[in-house]
Amino acid sequence: SSELTQDPAVSVALGQSVRITCQGDSLRTYYAGWYQQRPGQAPVLVIYGKNNRPSGIPDRFSGSTSGNTASLTITGAQAEDEADYYCNSRDNSGNHLVFGGGTKLTVL
Amino acid sequence: EVQLVESGGGLVQPGRSLRLSCAASGFTFDDYALHWVRQTSGKGLEWVSGISWNSGSIGYAESVKGRFTISRDNAKNSLYLQMNSLRAEDTALYYCARDVNPNILTGLDGFDIWGQGTMVTVSS
Numbered sequence: 001s002s003e004l005t006q007d008p009a010v011s012v013a014l015g016q017s018v019r020i021t022c023q024g025d026s027l028r029t030y031y032a033g034w035y036q037q038r039p040g041q042a043p044v045l046v047i048y049g050k051n052n053r054p055s056g057i058p059d060r061f062s063g064s065t066s067g068n069t070a071s072l073t074i075t076g077a078q079a080e081d082e083a084d085y086y087c088n089s090r091d092n093s094g095n096h097l098v099f100g101g102g103t104k105l106t107v108l
Numbered sequence: 109e110v111q112l113v114e115s116g117g118g119l120v121q122p123g124r125s126l127r128l129s130c131a132a133s134g135f136t137f138d139d140y141a142l143h144w145v146r147q148t149s150g151k152g153l154e155w156v157s158g159i160s161w162n163s164g165s166i167g168y169a170e171s172v173k174g175r176f177t178i179s180r181d182n183a184k185n186s187l188y189l190q191m192n193s194l195r196a197e198d199t200a201l202y203y204c205a206r207d208v209n210p211n212i213l214t215g216l217d218g219f220d221i222w223g224q225g226t227m228v229t230v231s232s
Binding site: 029030031033035037042043044045048049052054086088089090094095096097098099100101102 | 143145152153154155158167168169170203208212213215216217218219220222223224225
């Protein structure tokens with residue numbers, strides 16, 4: 001099992017805000033990256049570091065960390081945001097990178 | 109266009125070897141660290157290995173350490189993964205991914221460019 005824990009599924013009404021979380025002891029020390037993956041496609045980086053968005057990522061995506069929990073917030077979810085979301089960071093040893101198990105986001 | 113294109117996947121018997129390649133274009137290759145990430149069918153992502161811009165820093169997941177070797181050729185804009193002693197549990201779609209940094213394990217980790225992946229199936 002992953003050292004980063006995510007809820008398997010989350011749903012949100014169209015236009016509402018949603019927070020997807022990632023828990024792990026390593027998050028007290030290291031930032032999380034967040035990836036969006038639509039079916040049949042490669043992952044896309046949406047947030048990394050403290051709250052950095054790569055070019056082309058809408059500003060409705062934001063990241064934060066509190067204690068051992070990193071969060072990805074989508075403010076005003078759109079239909080195209082329906083996807084799997086993965087966090088990644090270090091494992092508890094700090095020597096390897098790991099991914100969370102992923103959260104399936106459904107936009108209702 | 110910034111692009112990563114993987115190749116070399118296929119069907120291989122347990123215990124055999126396979127070498128994956130990743131060809132990069134559209135960016136200055138030796139400005140970035142690179143990684144291999146795999147995904148089993150319908151399941152999550154697993155980091156496999158990463159290499160810094162100058163090959164000075166390399167890391168492996170425990171599940172592949174001692175069996176897989178990552179390397180890069182900056183003159184050829186190419187990344188490689190030599191996979192030996194393959195097991196059924198290595199069956200996955202293997203992605204090549206670019207780090208936002210020149211070094212791995214910086215604490216500001218993020219993979220901003222991904223290829224479309226190459227499928228590796230280990231079966232007798």
